[in-house]
Amino acid sequence: MTTIADIAKLAGVAKSTVSRYLNDGSVSEGTKKKIERVINETGYTPNAFAQSLKAKNTNIIGTIVPRLDSYATSRTLIGIDEQLKELNYQMLISNSNQHLETEIENIYTLAKQKVAGIILLAAEITEMHLEAFAKIDVPVLLVGQQHEHIYSVIHDDYHAAYEMGKYILDKGHKKIAYLGVTEKDIAVGVKRKQGFKESMKSTSDCEVKYYETSFNITEALEKVPEIIDSFQPSILVCATDNIALGAMKAASIKGLNIPKDLSITGFGGYEITGMIHPGLTTAKFFYQEAGQLAARSIVKLVRQEELELLNVSSFQLIFRESVDSIV
Amino acid sequence: MTTIADIAKLAGVAKSTVSRYLNDGSVSEGTKKKIERVINETGYTPNAFAQSLKAKNTNIIGTIVPRLDSYATSRTLIGIDEQLKELNYQMLISNSNQHLETEIENIYTLAKQKVAGIILLAAEITEMHLEAFAKIDVPVLLVGQQHEHIYSVIHDDYHAAYEMGKYILDKGHKKIAYLGVTEKDIAVGVKRKQGFKESMKSTSDCEVKYYETSFNITEALEKVPEIIDSFQPSILVCATDNIALGAMKAASIKGLNIPKDLSITGFGGYEITGMIHPGLTTAKFFYQEAGQLAARSIVKLVRQEELELLNVSSFQLIFRESVDSIV
DNA sequence: GACAAAAAAGGAACCGGTTCCTTAAGGTTT
DNA sequence: AAACCTTAAGGAACCGGTTCCTTTTTTGTC
Numbered sequence: 001m002t003t004i005a006d007i008a009k010l011a012g013v014a015k016s017t018v019s020r021y022l023n024d025g026s027v028s029e030g031t032k033k034k035i036e037r038v039i040n041e042t043g044y045t046p047n048a049f050a051q052s053l054k055a056k057n058t059n060i061i062g063t064i065v066p067r068l069d070s071y072a073t074s075r076t077l078i079g080i081d082e083q084l085k086e087l088n089y090q091m092l093i094s095n096s097n098q099h100l101e102t103e104i105e106n107i108y109t110l111a112k113q114k115v116a117g118i119i120l121l122a123a124e125i126t127e128m129h130l131e132a133f134a135k136i137d138v139p140v141l142l143v144g145q146q147h148e149h150i151y152s153v154i155h156d157d158y159h160a161a162y163e164m165g166k167y168i169l170d171k172g173h174k175k176i177a178y179l180g181v182t183e184k185d186i187a188v189g190v191k192r193k194q195g196f197k198e199s200m201k202s203t204s205d206c207e208v209k210y211y212e213t214s215f216n217i218t219e220a221l222e223k224v225p226e227i228i229d230s231f232q233p234s235i236l237v238c239a240t241d242n243i244a245l246g247a248m249k250a251a252s253i254k255g256l257n258i259p260k261d262l263s264i265t266g267f268g269g270y271e272i273t274g275m276i277h278p279g280l281t282t283a284k285f286f287y288q289e290a291g292q293l294a295a296r297s298i299v300k301l302v303r304q305e306e307l308e309l310l311n312v313s314s315f316q317l318i319f320r321e322s323v324d325s326i327v
Numbered sequence: 328m329t330t331i332a333d334i335a336k337l338a339g340v341a342k343s344t345v346s347r348y349l350n351d352g353s354v355s356e357g358t359k360k361k362i363e364r365v366i367n368e369t370g371y372t373p374n375a376f377a378q379s380l381k382a383k384n385t386n387i388i389g390t391i392v393p394r395l396d397s398y399a400t401s402r403t404l405i406g407i408d409e410q411l412k413e414l415n416y417q418m419l420i421s422n423s424n425q426h427l428e429t430e431i432e433n434i435y436t437l438a439k440q441k442v443a444g445i446i447l448l449a450a451e452i453t454e455m456h457l458e459a460f461a462k463i464d465v466p467v468l469l470v471g472q473q474h475e476h477i478y479s480v481i482h483d484d485y486h487a488a489y490e491m492g493k494y495i496l497d498k499g500h501k502k503i504a505y506l507g508v509t510e511k512d513i514a515v516g517v518k519r520k521q522g523f524k525e526s527m528k529s530t531s532d533c534e535v536k537y538y539e540t541s542f543n544i545t546e547a548l549e550k551v552p553e554i555i556d557s558f559q560p561s562i563l564v565c566a567t568d569n570i571a572l573g574a575m576k577a578a579s580i581k582g583l584n585i586p587k588d589l590s591i592t593g594f595g596g597y598e599i600t601g602m603i604h605p606g607l608t609t610a611k612f613f614y615q616e617a618g619q620l621a622a623r624s625i626v627k628l629v630r631q632e633e634l635e636l637l638n639v640s641s642f643q644l645i646f647r648e649s650v651d652s653i654v
Numbered sequence: 655g656a657c658a659a660a661a662a663a664g665g666a667a668c669c670g671g672t673t674c675c676t677t678a679a680g681g682t683t684t
Numbered sequence: 685a686a687a688c689c690t691t692a693a694g695g696a697a698c699c700g701g702t703t704c705c706t707t708t709t710t711t712g713t714c
Contacts, residue, residue, distance in 0.1 A: 001383070003670055014694045019672055028692060043462070045439045049380040050670035053699050056328070068408075069401035077395050081422050093420045095408050112372050135370070217602055245602045252604035275544055275572045276603050277579035330700055341664045346702055355662060355710090377700035381669050 002042045010038045022046065052114065061298055062110035063119045064094045064103060071241075071270040072287050073121060076143060079291020080119060087299050089116065104128050111136035117298040119143055124184045125150070139301035143294045145187050146310055151301060153294045153311045157191035157267075158198075160283040160315040164265060165199025167317060168235055169206070172326035173263065176200075176208045177233035179224070179243055181215060192239050192267060209233070213243060220246030225254060234263060234326055241268035244280055248322070259324035269318060279320030286313055329369045338365045349373065379441065388625055389437035390446045391421045391430060398568075398597040399614050400448060403470060406618020407446060414626050416443065431455050438463035444625040446470055451511045452477070466628035470621045472514050473637055478628060480621045480638045484518035484594075485525075487610035487642040491592060492526025494644060495562055496533070499653035500590065503527075503535045504560035506551070506570055508542060519566050519594060536560070540570060547573030552581060561590060561653060568595035571607055575649070586651035596645060606647030613640055 004022075008015045011034045021027045021035045038044075052058050061084055065073050081091045094110060096103035103122070107129070110118055117139045122129070125147050133140050133150065142152035168176065178196055183189040193210070200208050209231055213223045220243040224236070228251070238244035244266030248258060256262050258278055266273060269284025290313040300307045331349075335342045338361045348354045348362045365371075379385050388411055392400050408418045421437060423430035430449070434456070437445055444466045449456070452474050460467050460477065469479035495503065505523055510516040520537065527535050536558055540550045547570040551563070555578070565571035571593030575585060583589050585605055593600060596611025617640040627634045 001670095004672095005670075015671080016673075016695075017693055020693085023672080026692075031693080045435075047380065047670050048440050049376045050699085051672080053374065053376040053380055053670085053701085054672050056699075068395075068404050069398065071396065074396035074401065078422070078424070081395075082424075091420075091422075093418075095405070095418075097405070097409075113375050217598070221602075245599070249602045249604060271544070272572070272599055275548075275576050277576060328700095331702095332700075342701080343665075343703075344663055347663085350702080353662070358663080374700050377669090378702080379669095380671085380700085381702050383669075 001047075002044045004044075004046065007035065007038050007042065007044055010042070011035045056114070057116055058114050059089045060092050060113070060115045061089050061117045061119060061295070061302075062092045062094055062106075062113070062115040063121070064096055064106050064110070065121045066096055066098050066103070066123055068093075068095050071272075072144075072268060072285070075287035076121060076291040076294070079288035079293075080295045081291075082288075083292040083295035084299070087295065089295075089299060098123075100124075100126070100128070104132055107132040107136065107140075111138050116302045117141065119294050119298050123188075124186075139298065141294055141298045141301060143290065145185075151297065151307055151309055151311075153290055153297055153313060154187060155285040155290060156312050156315050157187050158195035160267065160285070160317075161192040161195030162199045163195075163315075163317055164237065164267070164283055165196045166202075167319075168237065168263070168265065168323065169199065169203055171235075171263075171323055173235045174206050174326070175231070175233045176206060176235050176237060177227055177231055178208065178210045178237045178239075179220070179227070179247065180210060180212055180239040181243075182212065188239055188267075196237065215240060215242060217242045217246040217249075220244075221250050224250035228254065228256070228262065235323065236262060236264050238264065238266050241266035241270040241273050241280065241282055244282070244322075245272070245276070248276070248280070259322050263323040265323060269316070274318075274320065278322050281320045281323045282318050284316045284318050286315070289313060328374075329371045331371075331373065334362065334365050334369065334371055337369070338362045383441070384443055385441050386416045387419050387440070387442045388416050388444050388446060388622070388629075389419045389421055389433075389440070389442040390448070391423055391433045391437070392448045393423055393425050393430070393450055395420075395422050398599075399471075399595060399612070402614030403448060403618040403621070406615035406620075407622045408618075409615075410619040410622035411626070414622065416622075416626060425450075427451075427453065427455070431459055434459040434463065434467075438465050444468065444629045446621050446625050450515075451513075466625065468621055468625045468628060470617065472512075478624065478634055478636055478638075480617055480624055480640060481514060482612040482617060483639050483642050484514050485522035487594060487612070487644070488519040488522030489526045490522075490642075490644055491564065491594070491610055492523045493529075494646075495564065495590070495592065495650065496526065496530055498562075498590075498650055500562045501533050501653070502558070502560045503533060503562050503564060504554055504558055505535065505537045505564045505566075506547070506554070506574065507537060507539055507566040508570075509539065515566055515594075523564065542567060542569060544569050544573040544576075547571075548577050551577035555581065555583070555589065562650065563589060563591050565591065565593050568593035568597045568600050568607065568609055571609070571649075572599070572603070575603070575607070586649050590650040592650060596643070601645075601647065605649050608647045608650045609645050611643045611645050613642070616640060 004018050008018045084091050094106040119141050121143045122145050146152045146154050180193050181189045213220050224247045251262050266280050266282040273280035273282050331345050335345045411418050421433040446468050448470045449472050473479045473481050507520050508516045540547050551574045578589050593607050593609040600607035600609050
């Protein structure tokens, strides 16, 4: 390993001069040349640890994700990474594997590594989270979930669900099943359901039933047949695309034709929803863009610039073949 | 920020004693208690940079991925992460966004950050890669691709394709289209094709044609109709599940029934292939397990232990509804 | 109780940078 | 030509740990 002292000796100058050359650059042309030559010859790069030790902070933004194998997560990470690179920050991914304790642990680990900021893609914010945020002296940004005291970037779950509700009413559906998730998840479990419920208020001759499942495709697959048998809805509104995919599979297994026998919708706008047959009608969220927004936002926080507490990313309904018109 | 000097002062001992307490632990019971109390009170954690600066290396394994939004990548990362945690190493993900130059850059960046080792999920190994590996003094492990001089963990692409070929011959197919990818990708582009070709040698009354597309779903979607029209195969063997998904969509759009009018197979074993209708017959690779193997392997390299140059992860054919029998 | 050996604790140097302070050199002003 | 300012460069301290070496304390043995 060559160090700054080696470079200094080889160039016949002091350490501080080399350091100055590398940073501000108040160095005469002659010595610049000398140092440049030596650095090129040796292929020297400064030791990042020594720099960070002195600087007491880094340009690293830690990003904690609940899982890596999810379209939403991946796209969000891509957006974050893209934007951070542009802002000269680096992304450090920390996977908590849908494990609450690991998630908390990761917060502390990142803090210990002196990251400049933390982006948290959480499904749920607990007391332990708040405690961790308070203890560490690092700005935190939530993505996908909101909280009254923490900066966040969220998707417009409420209005997406509202518009989706309006749309299926337009299509004439009267027997509607909504398949949601746990209310611990404010965004997906609460907001989407609220938006949907609100849209249902505009009509009175509809029968709407609400069910709950997990985020797991296979669990949806198991739960759906029962819903179909007992309630016989004309449409199944699923709180995520994955649930919708499970529902479609379940319907296919039962020999039902989508959308003739049963319409299905999702939320998310995963790429796969356009590739299957029939295509799935869904509300598309802009994960990558939200990731970019999150990156810009956390950097603002790091730089102590002004930022809205709540930042909303938009959505777009995508109409495909999985919804039939009832006449 | 509290430092080890603060702790030492508060506990009334020397810095070195605190350090010893934190590491080997050759400290008397009495002082242990004192130090422990102070550390608990202050919530002190050692500065990772100072430690790394002295230690001259880290327990971080850098993992370079070509893209984040791929099932194979995600699963592999999960496996790596899981296993590294167990071995007390940390994973640092670096995304090259399918950009060769970024990939090379990332190699150098990771080396500069003094990672203990690098796992590279590459699609292609160029001269620039080899040059980078030679320059940096960090062990490197390839995943998914092999190279005569570099340690690697690969999937058994050759035999998976061979078995797949055998299977579809068994099913009686005679007009077979193979839709592959660029031969720059040794694993997917070359090995799968080779294995498949080998299996085709066992018969003489088959017409087999080879085509090429990209890894992109939409490109497959565009290319497939032409293949169907000009060649009219009874089966389309796709080199990846994504290509197969594109092909299925294309077939659906043309109004073809899968598998009656056209059989389709893939490679990969993505979860979604079991969720669509009809289910896709595919060769499943064990990405997560391969990731774990990769983690164990890179750690062996870091510790300068013995390791085979080539480590092969197995596969399993999954038979679903997308392949018909020709009688 | 004296003495040797072992254990515990202290002190200083070091890791590789950055930065502050000081000195030296060169240029300008009067 | 002296006084002053500016620019360039050197030297030393510092960031927060670890480790080696030395000194002090404890323990055990005769």
